[in-house]
Amino acid sequence: MRAQTHAKSMTSDSLRILGLVGAAIAVGAIARVGGAQNQQTTPPGGAPAAVLAPPGINWPAPPLPDGPIMLESAEVRSLRLVVMSKTLNQPWSIAFLPDGAILVTERPGTLRIFRNGVLDPTPVSGVPKVRASGLQGLMDVVLHPRFAENKWIYLSYHKPVGAPVAPARGRGAPVAPEGATTIARGTWDGRGLTNVTDIFESGATNTESSRIVFGRDGMLYMTISAPGTGPQVVRSQDPGDYAGKTIRLREDGTVPPDNPFVGKAGYKPGIFTVGHRNGHSFVVNPETGELWATEQGPDGGDEINIIKAGKNYGWPDVSYGRNYLGPRISENPWKEGTEQPIVFWVPSIAVTGMTFYTGDRFPQWKRNVFVGGLRQGEVPRTGQINRIVFNEKWEEIRREPMLMSLGQRIRDVRQGPEGLLYIVTGENPGALLRLEPGTATAPTGAR
Numbered sequence: 001m002r003a004q005t006h007a008k009s010m011t012s013d014s015l016r017i018l019g020l021v022g023a024a025i026a027v028g029a030i031a032r033v034g035g036a037q038n039q040q041t042t043p044p045g046g047a048p049a050a051v052l053a054p055p056g057i058n059w060p061a062p063p064l065p066d067g068p069i070m071l072e073s074a075e076v077r078s079l080r081l082v083v084m085s086k087t088l089n090q091p092w093s094i095a096f097l098p099d100g101a102i103l104v105t106e107r108p109g110t111l112r113i114f115r116n117g118v119l120d121p122t123p124v125s126g127v128p129k130v131r132a133s134g135l136q137g138l139m140d141v142v143l144h145p146r147f148a149e150n151k152w153i154y155l156s157y158h159k160p161v162g163a164p165v166a167p168a169r170g171r172g173a174p175v176a177p178e179g180a181t182t183i184a185r186g187t188w189d190g191r192g193l194t195n196v197t198d199i200f201e202s203g204a205t206n207t208e209s210s211r212i213v214f215g216r217d218g219m220l221y222m223t224i225s226a227p228g229t230g231p232q233v234v235r236s237q238d239p240g241d242y243a244g245k246t247i248r249l250r251e252d253g254t255v256p257p258d259n260p261f262v263g264k265a266g267y268k269p270g271i272f273t274v275g276h277r278n279g280h281s282f283v284v285n286p287e288t289g290e291l292w293a294t295e296q297g298p299d300g301g302d303e304i305n306i307i308k309a310g311k312n313y314g315w316p317d318v319s320y321g322r323n324y325l326g327p328r329i330s331e332n333p334w335k336e337g338t339e340q341p342i343v344f345w346v347p348s349i350a351v352t353g354m355t356f357y358t359g360d361r362f363p364q365w366k367r368n369v370f371v372g373g374l375r376q377g378e379v380p381r382t383g384q385i386n387r388i389v390f391n392e393k394w395e396e397i398r399r400e401p402m403l404m405s406l407g408q409r410i411r412d413v414r415q416g417p418e419g420l421l422y423i424v425t426g427e428n429p430g431a432l433l434r435l436e437p438g439t440a441t442a443p444t445g446a447r
Contacts, residue, residue: 059380061427062407070438073387074400075364078438081403085119085432088112091424093211093353094414094432095141097188098148102416104424104432105155107137111193114432126186126193131160131179135208142212144251151188152251156181156210156222159201178205181224181242183212183253199253200270202242206232209296211282216289219256220249221272221307223279223293226315229324233316236275239267244315246279246293246307248272260310275313275338281354281371281412282307288394292342294351294371297321299378301329302351303341304371314338320346324378343388343396349373352426353412359419361437367392372410374426381407385423 064083071079090107097103102114109130110123130138136158144152158179183200186193200222208225215221226236226244236244239261247270248259261267278296285292291307301321305313318338319329334340345351352372357365369388376382384404389397403410403423411426421435 061381061409061425064406064408064425064431069406071403071405073402076362076437080436080438082434082436083431084114084117084434086429087119088424088430088432090137090426090428091411091430091432092138092426093140093412094422094424095143095153096414096417097143100417102422102432103141103153105138105141106430107139108132109138109157111138111141111155119432124192126196127155128157128182128184128196128198129160131158131177133179136179139210140212142214145214145218147188153186153188153193154212154220155184155186156212157184158182158207158210159198161203161205179207180205181207181210181222183220183222183249185253200247200249202247202270204235204242207243208278209280211279211293213282213284213291214251215248215284215291218251220251220253221282221291222247222249223276223282225278226276228278228296228298233277236277236315237312237317239264239271239274242268242270244274244276245271246273246276246282246291248309272309273307273311273313275315275317276305277315280352283354283356285394286356286358287367292354292369294354295341296351297345297348298329299324299326300346300348301333302345302348302373304343304351304354304369305339305341308339311339312337320344321348342394347377349376349382349384349386350409352410353414353424355413355415355421357415357421359415361419370413370421372413372423374409374411376401376404383407383409383425385410385413 064086069081071081073079088106092105092107095103104112106112109132111127113120113124139156142154144150159182160177161180162177164174164177181202181204182198184196185199186196202224204224206227210223212222223246224242227233235241249270250256255269259269261271262269276295279293280296281294283292293305293307295303295305297319299322301319318333318335320333321329323329350373352374354371357368367390371386373384373386382404385402387400387402391397409426410423412424414422416422423433425431
């Protein structure tokens with residue numbers, strides 16, 4: 001939903017925002033989510049709705065330099081940001097292989113690999129065909145907890161379903177089929193994926209971001225986003241629809257019998273929690289074993305939630321956010337029977353990937369959580385990482401925005417096995433970055 005364009009063309013996020021604003025102008029009003037009233041798009045002063053579009057929508061991201069970037073932060077004063085690559089196509093997620101190689105998904109449908117810090121020019125083979133349009137495409141990549149034994153790699157993606165739709169009166173190209181949120185599993189042979197099989201098909205189309213993670217119980221968990229605005233937001237509360245839910249599966253994609261809604265009339269059996277909007281990360285707290293997930297709100301109301309079996313997280317009935325043209329989503333950000341976030345943002349930073357820091361390279365950052373963001377308060381060139389400090393009870397103490405000076409949308413952040421942080425930018429071309437202590441002498445890698 002948040003957008004920023006590049007030199008040659010708009011991102012899909014930008015087009016989506018323009019589409020939303022255009023639709024609002026066409027109908028002259030935008031429905032209040034979670035309420036029966038309608039809010040007019042023309043403000044009291046008489047300005048047209050178009051002026052309320054996000055500012056600077058045609059302001060391209062600045063280019064990244066080739067060499068390392070020296071930075072400072074509040075608790076680690078000397079930092080070095082290494083640009084490993086600037087040629088990725090909308091990178092989305094990162095995974096680390098035991099041999100030191102790094103896998104990166106690209107939203108248009110390719111999986112890339114870095115070996116010894118160098119990007120292999122040939123995409124990884126075996127990736128299923130994806131539907132890449134809007135905010136759909138190839139999403140997450142995760143290794144099985146026993147990868148050393150079984151070599152299994154899991155991908156979440158939007159699978160094309162149905163046939164392309166012919167344009168009206170034969171004008172233009174056929175419209176691509178819908179994409180349904182899906183999990184595929186393949187076997188890693190050292191160069192590519194083999195025996196790739198869809199192990200779970202949600203059937204939920206018109207969905208957005210998706211992340212997957214293995215919990216400490218050995219189960220596979222997944223976020224399935226719902227449409228972010230418009231009448232379809234009610235799908236998040238529909239028990240017969242996987243959109244706007246988290247799900248829980250066995251490693252083979254089947255539904256475990258102890259899921260909270262198994263056997264309950266009207267409920268999809270894989271549902272673990274309901275009432276979500278747009279889930280952009282799913283991680284395990286390394287101390288408590290809890291599942292934490294980030295969730296994008298609209299204009300405000302981004303959240304970190306602790307995911308608990310059978311709970312309702314409120315969307316679209318409650319939110320700390322506002323709709324894109326100003327009205328509040330709800331008068332009260334909480335109601336009985338819904339869960340409160342552990343962290344929320346007003347204004348929104350368009351939260352994305354998240355990681356807990358547990359390494360030794362930055363000892364000052366123990367018990368810190370790093371969260372990516374695409375843009376703050378709908379303003380371009382404000383992508384960042386938020387470093388959130390927690391106490392021993394996992395209560396928030398403070399936050400520090402980082403990397404905003406780059407002007408890049410941050411799509412994911414992960415801790416590498418050696419204790420450094422790896423970051424991908426949500427641009428096209430996008431970058432893979434490595435954050436290390438400022439005194440490090442590691443090579444800059446390939447571009």
